Amino acid sequence: MSDFDVLSRAGVDEAVFDLRPDYRALLIAVDGLVPGPSDDTSEALLQEAEESARLALAQYPVEELPHMASWREAYRAFGAKPQRTRNSAEALLRRAESGLPRVNRLTDVYNAISVIHQIPLGGEDLGRYRGAPRLIRADGSEQFDTTAAGEDVTEHPTAGEVVWCDDIGVTCRRWNWRQGRRTQLNDATTTALFILDALDPMTDDELHLVGDELVRNLLPLGPEVQTHRRLIVAGRGAANDE
Template identity: 70%
Template sequence: MRDLETLQEFLKGAGVDAAVFSLRPDYRSVLLAVDGLVPGPSDQASDTLLQAAEASARETLSARLVEDLPHVAAWREAYKSFGAKPQRTRNSLEALLRRAASGLPRVNRLTDLYNAVSVLHQVPLGGEDLTGYAGAPRLVRAAGTEAFDTVAGGIEVIEHPDPGEVVWCDDAGVTCRRWNWRQGRRTQLREDTTTALFILDALQPMTDEALDGAADDLAARLTGLGPDVRAARRRIAAAPSIHEGK
């Protein structure tokens, strides 16, 4: 069991490299470190929340294509900025929205919860087991030599990101490739996860208020996953320009 001060100290070590802000100065993230979660498989509550997210997505997409949604379009442009092809490697928000019509996955109640919040607020959102981390999370442009543990063709393999690719990493390697495309196995959420890290990613036109609202919703729902849940939060953004406001 981790106390609130320990969670806050963990988040203090998190950072976003200047090279990432050079690509997208409008990038902001909210990190939530949460402890005291009571794990478990998908249940009626998580299924009901996913159904609400599926209905919201169907309504949103009844009048426009996924790729025309403003936040999805912004992420497509962000992927292009470091050489990724958004038609082949879709950001996590777009991938979930495209699955909503046929049904979002039911994984476990923790994963179900954050997937639903991602769709309801139209924000890329990742969840990871904090105990799998070696040091604090950092968003950087990869050298190309970092280790990324994943599964290919049913076999556990170590891959490496492309040079210049935007990745989340810690001291042991990459935890999520292409900003918010694919998470690694080492830190993935499991049915026995009790301590987790959640990362919400935003670009314009998503406002700070909308981003904080999504984080508030996530935190409130996580609090319901145990009587002793505690959470620390940190928002990271580019430093204001010295010319801002002039």
């Protein structure tokens, strides 16, 4: 299945839009990536993100930043406790003061963009997907592969939980809280899927600008990097942009 086919088949269930009609998902598939360790470019971007977080948190507590407050409301709407299970962007913002993780240049880029723009942004190894990504409200039978106390375990989401999944199982629990091991980025990833999650007050234009910045920082990560993009929005169809 090509990157374009994966994006064209991706979907968000109406039950999710019923929960948050303002939700939008910007999906960006990237092929031709050349794996590599953290470098001077990714380090500079992470330092920019850390400074951005310091400035933002000097004005407001993290839970009062407008987009983070919206995500906390969304978590409560499906029964999660945002004080215990924070969206990925809030978790990174809270780490920024003591220093963001340095993983590899691909992960560093998307973590930095997430912090700078205060948006949950997930990165997945698209080559490990089976079928297309879908955002659903779980029935509780779905499988999620993770670790506990250093051991591989299989968990199940709670009924009604918002999860990303493919044909095999859950790839990310609680919308954008924790990714599964099977599809996580690794040091050999050459084809990736990035999911940018937006709620009001973030606008579509702002969301696309974040996508543009992500792509701009990914293009140098290989001589033949190609990207495909799709925006999924409730009630207004979807736009595809290569």
